[in-house]
Amino acid sequence: MKGFSSRSLGLRLGVVVAVVALLGLAWGLTYYLRTKPVAPTSSKFQGSIPNNHLMPNAGGEAATFSIQGSVNLTGEYFQIQGTNGQSCASCHIPEEAWNITPGTLQRLFDETDGTHPVFSPLDANNPSMDVSTAKARRTAYSMLLTRGVFRRGGAPRPNSEWELIAVDDPHGFANVNQLVHWRRSMPTINFAVGSATVNWDAGSNVGKGQRAALANLTNRLVTGALQGQPPTAEVVEDIVGFEESLWTAQLTVPDVGRLDSDGARGGPQALSTMSKAEGRFDLFDAWTGNANPKRAQIVRGQEVFNSTNVSHLSCGVCHNSANNGTNINNTLFDINTASVEARAPDLPLYTFRNKQTGTTRQLTDAGLGNITGRWDDLGRFKTPTLRALSARAPYFHNGIAATLEDVVRHYEKHFGFIFTDEERAALVAFLNAL
Template structure:
């Protein structure tokens, strides 16, 4: 045992002495390069082969939770667009939160650097810190989580290879997870293929795109971007989209303390809607039909409702049944089957 321990120590020391992580460029779709600004990569956390591999291992490892039963991947499931098909994800104690798990993709292009439904995290690194200590999620402490990692036979060496030190801390854990999350890139939907000239949209999808862009009908583009220039399908901003008259959950306003932001939540991306149900911050809508019906005839006035909800006085934009069907067809064309099946993102 003494010999084995000495051998492991030597391996770690060698990794620290020869610390040369391998740079890893993001696999950025050509359309993203043409239409979007460069991704946000912090100077103190560049993408590396070793960092991403470590982050991926940590993402799928329940070791970060208080009882070693829940990993990040437990609430961010690849087949579900790295979201959760349950309305509320239960934590290690079986307690459910009050918000639906947000999907994880294309977050490297969030230049506003506000994360979570209420924007309380100011970077991907900061976002990765919170679930570990949240009593409703992993219900752990960082000293305990770090102690578990430090005592694990493989982790000190992996941290040495990724960051040049076998001494683990929460900052390095969050950096590694953030590196992996930045690789979760989705850019191969039917609409992307259409923009690349590889396919044609169906008549219903084309009609739905027209509804999406029509300010008098769908009027979706103000919050979700004008195609083909905003391929993120979100403005990464916060809006009150007419869900409620009063708010049990203050959303962005709970973070800023500004009453004008009560009931505002982050605009989710429209990508991968085929996989990310249920919808809205509280998962209240199980189907896309319900979402479309909300904007068509279900808008509710409140003091902080966004001015972009111009049709609130009429209850919504009053889409015809044909417009609803076509809009749904277009929205589903934003889903990327290759993303939810990408082996690079799987636990293997």
């Protein structure tokens, strides 16, 4: 007789238990997936990006080359580190040379009505502004949306050679006890050939070299802007190691082709084989006399950049780390980007007085002067990398130059360079190919 043996009963029970367990697992997984925090990156890429993957920008295409074989987008750099939902990749994204442009910020705003974590009250025009409706948020984040600048600053440095005696802030937040500094994000790239200075004002250095400054910045950011607990040493190491692995540069330009073809050494992979040295830009030497007029123009722009201008000034004197453009001696310069003359109406204006001489000076940003407290350091900024420029407009610490042509015109109007139309166009073509 066929009957229930205890063995087959056990088997059936086992199957039922397994099915229930599987259902529970499936439910748990859907629940987890549904409640998992939204990836805090502002990037469209997930997982990893192959080396030299072309990413379009206004001047062609840029790419990143990682010495780790591909760009891994799952490390600590991409994780929420604090309580405000931001990661490093909220403001540093691969498609924009690890910076972020106003165009992307506008897109993120439109997609989320301004609730994406990149919009934090810490970066609102004034922290007391209403951010309760989409309309209010659009007004409160206008500095981010129009110029891609984040609100930095703090108390004026005590025991400085200067004192802050007057403030005109169109957003009504800064005062003599509270500096507001509007700053563009910076590309976290090319550090192996870069200067030791970290931040527009060297604020993360304070006597530290590049690696210690990068670690210091991560520690300060996680507990500061990201509003989190101090990160572990492993987290800091993971983030700094990731930053150090990134090489980013323009790789193609329309009608020019690959910038690393026919002997030229543009693009990120060629850069990754170079070492830190003082010297001229020589990326396009092999294209000298090239029949392609666009290539010839880039070569000409490189020459304009490297040589002494009729004004006796030279771009390459300050941007003197070979083929990268930071300053090899880590020097910060004042190129009048924070001057009254170059002031955009939405920037604050500060009047500083020299305690010893009584001389006054008006600036929109104290720069290095608020880090060191020195009078001569007011208005000085880091000499930044010039690679992958086309992916990350607008330019300068405060985003006052919308295009590369505006950058060159700034040097003409506010710094004494004199260019012919031909030289200016060549210089722009060269900068666009970096």
